[in-house]
Amino acid sequence: MAASSLLSPSALRRNLLIVEDNPADATLLVESLAESDGPQIDHCRAVDGIAAIALLAGPSPFADGAPPHLILVDLVMPRMDGRTLLQALRETVGWVDIPIFVLSSSAQSDDIAECYALGADDYVAKPGSWDGYRALAATIKRFLSADERGAAGDPTDTVAARLRAFAKQTTSAVATSRLVIESSRDCLRYRPRKP
Structure with a gap:
């Protein structure tokens, strides 16, 4: 039996890298994670992509x-x-196998589809309230509790692989939906001439 299966979710420690330039958003996220049940979170923050890569x-x-x-x-x-x-x-x-959630204030379908196409495992709208941050923290902790890598950080990550496969299917469905919508618009614009 794996060591991680002997521990309760609250006894596990998980590592979370937060790449966020807004200190208020980062603070709300960290505080909501600290208050929620589930694995303990060891977090680190980078203020942009360059700082994240350096870390x-x-x-x-x-x-x-x-x-x-x-x-x-x-x-x-x-x-x-x-x-x-x-x-x-x-x-x-x-x-490649580290799960990545995009956390953004943009709800534009183009942004969402592009992030999934680039390999995001999930796309989450930034909460607008404390209750929203608490719900986000619960979702993150649920994901980290289900993470099959275990507390030792085994690089094998079947959860991320499943999420990536789902994201690819979702991206394909979004692209197909766009084609259907565009075709529907063309059909609605067509008006036969009256004799």
């Missing part, structure tokens, strides 16, 4: 020396934005 490329900033179990990425940041970071992480051996 990941150097010695682990986490107490256990392991990589993050999850990375939360804001889209709009200085120096290197979330899209560029997402692409870099998905193209770099060693970082």
Whole structure:
């Protein structure tokens, strides 16, 4: 039996990298995570994509020396934005299998589809209230509790693989839906001439 299965979710420690330039958003997220049930979170914050890559490329900033179990990425940041970071992480051996959730104030379908196409495992709208942050924290902790890598940080991550497969299906469905909508618009615009 794996060591992680002997521990209750609250006894597990998970590593979370928060890539967020807004200190207020980062603070609300960290405080909501601290208040919610589930695994203990060891978090580290990077203010942009360049800082995140520097953290990941150097010695682990986490107490256990392991990589993050999850990375939360804001889209709009200085120096290197979330899209560029997402692409870099998905193209770099060693970082490919780390689950990535995009956390953004944008609800534009183009932004969402692009992030999934770049390899995001999930896309979450930034909460607008404390209750929203608490719900987000509960979702993050549920995900981290279900993470099959265990507390030791085993790089095998079947949860991320399943999420990526789902994201690809979702991206394909979004693209198909766009085609259907565009075709429907064309049909609605067509008006036969009266004899």
